[in-house]
Amino acid sequence: MFILAIFIQTISIFETGLIIYIMRHIITAILFAFTLCLPLHAIQETLSFIPFSLNEGLTHTRVQCIFCDHAGIVWIGTKNGLNSWDQSELKNYLHNPSDPKSLPDNYIKFITEGADQKLYLSTNHGVGTFDPALKQFSPLLYEGKPFEAWSCLHTDSVLLLGGRNTIYSYHYQSRSLAPLINEVKGDLNKCITHIALWDDQTYIASCKHDGIWIYDLKRQTMSRCPFVQKHNVNSIFVDSQKRLYVSVYGNGVFRYRHDGTPDGHFSVQNGKLTHNVVSDFVEKDSIIWMGTDGGGINLLDLHTDEVKCIKHIPSDPLSLPNNSIFCLYKDRKGNIWGGSVHAGLFAIIKNHIKTYKDTPPNVPYGLSEPTITALHEEADTLLWIGTDGGGLNAYDQHTTLFRHFPSTSGKKVVSIVSFSPDKLLISCFNDGFYLFDKRTAQITPYPLIDSHTAREEFAKGDLVNLYATPDEIYIFGYHIYIYNRHTHETYRLSTPPNVENYQLMNAQPVHEDDRYIYIMSYKELLQIEKASKSITLLFSVSGNESLTSACIDSQGNFWIGSDYALYYYDTASKLSKKVQNILFQNIQSLTSDSKERIWIGANNMLLVYFIHEKRTMILDETDGVKPNEYIFTPMPRSLSQNIYMGGTQGLTVINQNIEIVDDYAPAVNLLSINLDGKDITRDVLPHRKLVVPYQHSSINFKVIVDESVPFCKHLFNYILEGDEPRKIQSASRSVELGHLNPGNYTLLANCNTNNNWSKPMELLHIHVQAPIWQRPWFIGLCLLIFIMLFTGGIWLLQKRMAHKYKLLIAKNEREQEERLRFIARLNEVIDNNIDNPNLDNHFLQNEMAMGRTSLYNKLKQATGMGTSEYINHRKIEKAKKLLTNTNLSISEISDCLGFTYQRYFSTIFKKTTGLSPSQFRHQSSLK
Numbered sequence: 001m002f003i004l005a006i007f008i009q010t011i012s013i014f015e016t017g018l019i020i021y022i023m024r025h026i027i028t029a030i031l032f033a034f035t036l037c038l039p040l041h042a043i044q045e046t047l048s049f050i051p052f053s054l055n056e057g058l059t060h061t062r063v064q065c066i067f068c069d070h071a072g073i074v075w076i077g078t079k080n081g082l083n084s085w086d087q088s089e090l091k092n093y094l095h096n097p098s099d100p101k102s103l104p105d106n107y108i109k110f111i112t113e114g115a116d117q118k119l120y121l122s123t124n125h126g127v128g129t130f131d132p133a134l135k136q137f138s139p140l141l142y143e144g145k146p147f148e149a150w151s152c153l154h155t156d157s158v159l160l161l162g163g164r165n166t167i168y169s170y171h172y173q174s175r176s177l178a179p180l181i182n183e184v185k186g187d188l189n190k191c192i193t194h195i196a197l198w199d200d201q202t203y204i205a206s207c208k209h210d211g212i213w214i215y216d217l218k219r220q221t222m223s224r225c226p227f228v229q230k231h232n233v234n235s236i237f238v239d240s241q242k243r244l245y246v247s248v249y250g251n252g253v254f255r256y257r258h259d260g261t262p263d264g265h266f267s268v269q270n271g272k273l274t275h276n277v278v279s280d281f282v283e284k285d286s287i288i289w290m291g292t293d294g295g296g297i298n299l300l301d302l303h304t305d306e307v308k309c310i311k312h313i314p315s316d317p318l319s320l321p322n323n324s325i326f327c328l329y330k331d332r333k334g335n336i337w338g339g340s341v342h343a344g345l346f347a348i349i350k351n352h353i354k355t356y357k358d359t360p361p362n363v364p365y366g367l368s369e370p371t372i373t374a375l376h377e378e379a380d381t382l383l384w385i386g387t388d389g390g391g392l393n394a395y396d397q398h399t400t401l402f403r404h405f406p407s408t409s410g411k412k413v414v415s416i417v418s419f420s421p422d423k424l425l426i427s428c429f430n431d432g433f434y435l436f437d438k439r440t441a442q443i444t445p446y447p448l449i450d451s452h453t454a455r456e457e458f459a460k461g462d463l464v465n466l467y468a469t470p471d472e473i474y475i476f477g478y479h480i481y482i483y484n485r486h487t488h489e490t491y492r493l494s495t496p497p498n499v500e501n502y503q504l505m506n507a508q509p510v511h512e513d514d515r516y517i518y519i520m521s522y523k524e525l526l527q528i529e530k531a532s533k534s535i536t537l538l539f540s541v542s543g544n545e546s547l548t549s550a551c552i553d554s555q556g557n558f559w560i561g562s563d564y565a566l567y568y569y570d571t572a573s574k575l576s577k578k579v580q581n582i583l584f585q586n587i588q589s590l591t592s593d594s595k596e597r598i599w600i601g602a603n604n605m606l607l608v609y610f611i612h613e614k615r616t617m618i619l620d621e622t623d624g625v626k627p628n629e630y631i632f633t634p635m636p637r638s639l640s641q642n643i644y645m646g647g648t649q650g651l652t653v654i655n656q657n658i659e660i661v662d663d664y665a666p667a668v669n670l671l672s673i674n675l676d677g678k679d680i681t682r683d684v685l686p687h688r689k690l691v692v693p694y695q696h697s698s699i700n701f702k703v704i705v706d707e708s709v710p711f712c713k714h715l716f717n718y719i720l721e722g723d724e725p726r727k728i729q730s731a732s733r734s735v736e737l738g739h740l741n742p743g744n745y746t747l748l749a750n751c752n753t754n755n756n757w758s759k760p761m762e763l764l765h766i767h768v769q770a771p772i773w774q775r776p777w778f779i780g781l782c783l784l785i786f787i788m789l790f791t792g793g794i795w796l797l798q799k800r801m802a803h804k805y806k807l808l809i810a811k812n813e814r815e816q817e818e819r820l821r822f823i824a825r826l827n828e829v830i831d832n833n834i835d836n837p838n839l840d841n842h843f844l845q846n847e848m849a850m851g852r853t854s855l856y857n858k859l860k861q862a863t864g865m866g867t868s869e870y871i872n873h874r875k876i877e878k879a880k881k882l883l884t885n886t887n888l889s890i891s892e893i894s895d896c897l898g899f900t901y902q903r904y905f906s907t908i909f910k911k912t913t914g915l916s917p918s919q920f921r922h923q924s925s926l927k
Helices: 002-013 017-036 451-458 776-803 805-810 812-832 841-848 852-863 867-885 890-896 902-913 917-926
Strands: 047-052 063-068 074-078 081-085 090-093 108-113 119-123 126-131 136-139 151-154 158-162 167-171 176-179 192-199 202-207 211-216 221-224 233-238 244-248 253-256 262-266 278-284 287-292 297-301 307-310 325-330 336-340 345-350 353-356 372-377 382-387 392-396 401-404 413-420 423-428 432-437 442-445 465-468 472-476 480-484 490-492 508-512 516-520 524-529 535-540 547-552 558-562 566-570 575-579 587-592 597-602 605-610 615-619 642-647 650-655 667-675 689-692 699-706 715-722 726-730 734-736 743-753 761-768
Touching (some): 063 325, 158 192, 192 233, 244 278, 382 413, 508 547, 516 547, 535 558, 558 597, 587 642, 597 642, 667 761, 812 841, 841 867, 852 867, 867 902, 890 902
Parallel strands (some): 278 325
Antiparallel strands (some): 063 074, 074 081, 202 211, 244 253, 253 262, 278 287, 423 432, 432 442, 516 524, 642 650, 743 761
8 A cells, every 4th residue: 555655646746637637547446456356366358247137027125046957958047037048048947826736835945856867846825846848846745734834955855845844855765754853942943944964974054043053854853053152154165175164144254163163264354355245155176156135155175274355346247247146056067157146147257258348438448449359469468449330448457457649539540550759650440640649648630641632531431550660650541652761752653564453452460470471452452562562462352252350370371251252372492272161251350369260250250260170169158258240450470369350240359378178079869859839759759769650730849958067059950861862951959850651760969069060979869650541450450341342242243143133134234224324424523523633432422313332333333343353443444545745744643633643543554454644655756
């Protein structure tokens, strides 16, 4: 503090009021940061927070419990309802007074999963299991009545439930519930709010108003903890070293060894906490995470007892969402989740990338305008940022704070270079050149070129870029100009005969070495020799393709991006090649690092390409990357440990030391199945076999990815093998198969992680039943019936003929006439309806007003054919005429004759005539 006091006194040496104003604000910021970090060290630069709150569909902002089940679904209990997130959808479950099987109450106290893989939860109106598929709650009863529980502890064989006065033990196999301890002492109305395993024979429990209690399993007794006398206990926790942490309301955290001796006190007063109310604990990698009610999250290192903090900072969108933490949870993959009092749920993910967006004016946690158009780094690692309408910004790479400059507000800064130790030279779109004084934060116009030329260059609506060397400043507009720093004279660079002027328009400088300056234009990569000012073409594209960005790697070779591809240019051999990858399209920006990696902004995504491994990875929100339409802002490789990429959605800051490991292949698992809108997951998932009736309309399924970090984005391949193979590629975890034809199928799925496809997982076997008329038993039954009818008809006919033999001779002429009339009428009906697909036995019965047997017998007697046979006979005769006398196609003839399938028509035709329709037509044409 003495040093700060002396520093404040030095303000008097500055004569300008503006500097005094600026310095006072700097000192205020230093004092604030100093007081904030006295007890703790901020670590927010390594963490990102992915929130779930009201905007995402959460039923309440107060999250009281969190649990991730065996399938990977995250369950969120709030003050007003139960929620679940299955990686693609947030679902809500609420109490419905008209449904006795719904949740008994919306106040969720805890959620857990038993060894039986059932979901157990507690509400104000009882404990029970919850079936999310049926949305049904089944209460656990003690002595025939629901009971309350405030806490739980899961073991292999039993579920311990902290109730009123005692702990209950629920056995999964027998489904029996009994008090763990019958002997109750102390406050008979105490509620067991926390349970922890102290050792193999001892549980330790806490009550909010009745202190700490020890449950001795061997002696079957419960007694007050002898070494903790505090009664107002908020929470307890046992770490991996069997030490007990006791959060006392308003008095911080007390730690005890297993033998009961005190082992530390953490509070605001001794500088080891940011708040004296600690709501919950969780341990990961020898770090105790402590959620406080107003002080954010405190991290205690078990090796050093050093405490760090994660806090919410107003106007800083990258900070902790809320400082009031109600609960913390570590899932089976080691991910930390937080439930806040007023800001919902958030996942805490460690990464080395940050994306800064715009903030209100003069707020130091972001930009004055989100679109970045220029970057310039100084030797002291101060990053100068040009924005599209927000003027000039400065980013301090040590403090990670921003500064806005009101004097530049409204300027579209497209290029920044150093002009002198105290001044920057900036080019503003459609405006002109300005000098920015770093001491006064003011800008003044600077006539780098004559006014007439400047008006022409800036009036064309294109960028005018700058590049500075110790002796010269290059100006890249419609023409290239060179400004001499010593003589203050400017001249236009002559275009060589082999280079057209349009090839150099609005070029961007991308690299400089001892001899050359390398520039990129619309279609070319060129070099300018510093001494002779000669221009040489190195690389170009043709047609509709245009260059968008370029950078140089550690070996001195160029990587060039276009709107179609990524190219590699070897400076030694002067050869180039295209890097094949489906992701390398619409490349927007390129930069490199010292670890032989190329960072690529493409299709609003951030990719990293490993040069030696020839491998590409996609970075997403879990890595700290937000969707961004990147803009190429070339600058030399950063002097700091950071990589900078700007775009329309802010500044992406990447730590060069980031190690990107891709050693985990996520597995795709089946989550749910719907058949015609009905959830059948419960019936199908255990054996993974689905039998589908023929008359179904759709099959829908949803998958979930077993991944180490939540919220990763994947591209999925859904592969249907079998009688009707199909492949669907989608970014969605939910897919509709639609209607499947009869047959057997196997459904497989895999996902793309960092441009590498995981092994396909077999999800489901599907059998689609054939229609009843195609099933073997039905065909056999029909055949048997037909044989019986046919045999019976013949028998009856023979008997009748024997009985009426004499009468038949006398009536022969009359019956013959009747038969002819019948056949004529029948032929008329068939011919008039020959194109009707429904022309069958039943149709003829209706048209002829005859019964089936009568029609059959009469037709059989007249023609010797059955009904179907006779219909086909008429159709074939008609087909012969059409094939002989018309030019109709076989498909058209099939349709005219009422056949549903051309293939069936061809089969019947060949069976009748011995020739296919095509052969018959050909043979007829030869006659």
